[in-house]
Amino acid sequence: MANKSNLSDCFNILNKNGLKWYVEQYAIPASLNHVLPAKDTAIYPFVPGKIGVYTRMFDYFNYRLPLTKFLIEVCHFELACRGLNSDPDLNVFRAFYKLNRSGSRYTFEVRKKNECCYS
Template identity: 75%
Template sequence: MANKSNSSGCFNILNRNDLNWYVDQYAIPASLHPTLPEKNTPIYPFVPGKIGVYTRLFDYCNYRLPLTKFLIEVLLFHEVHPSQMNSFGLARVCHFELACRGLNSDPDLNVFRAFYKLNRSGS
């Protein structure tokens, strides 16, 4: 059974039409070569050369591809993959970045860390 600490039980449920809808709706660049895994392929471990992405991230977090440099900084600092982030945590990162840009400022990881603390599950 899949849970927060075991993604090996999470499988693809999309079909080709669903993928095409997400590619169109969220303007996913064709250069990223979006593809569907086989129905019985778990999201983790990732297929070599591919990054698994949950569609719920698009629906609930305003998640977009390609990723912004700031989001990549946050993910690298915390050593997490986007699929490991809670949708509220990912939304906070995006909200902070948008607020900075609205103030004509570049988002800064140290400033972000002064306002927000991202916790690992079980911490």
């Protein structure tokens, strides 16, 4: 069974009409050169020059393209954890990033080296 820890078992199930619907529904810019992978193409190992996107992210997390700085920071953290053969962990995330209010939105900023992550 495919899960977030076993990406080599996650395959494309979207067809051309489904891709067209997502591109139109979520206003994905054509400049991103979206490509529908073959049905037997796993999301991992990653295709050089491409970013694999789960359509459920649009529905459940209000995911939008182009990516926001917030999402890039979260993805960077996950990739760093996976590069160290570790699952992402919220406590470790808090050691590197802190929540920051920016107007009516929230984002993360890099925590200073000697700044405590708990009060």
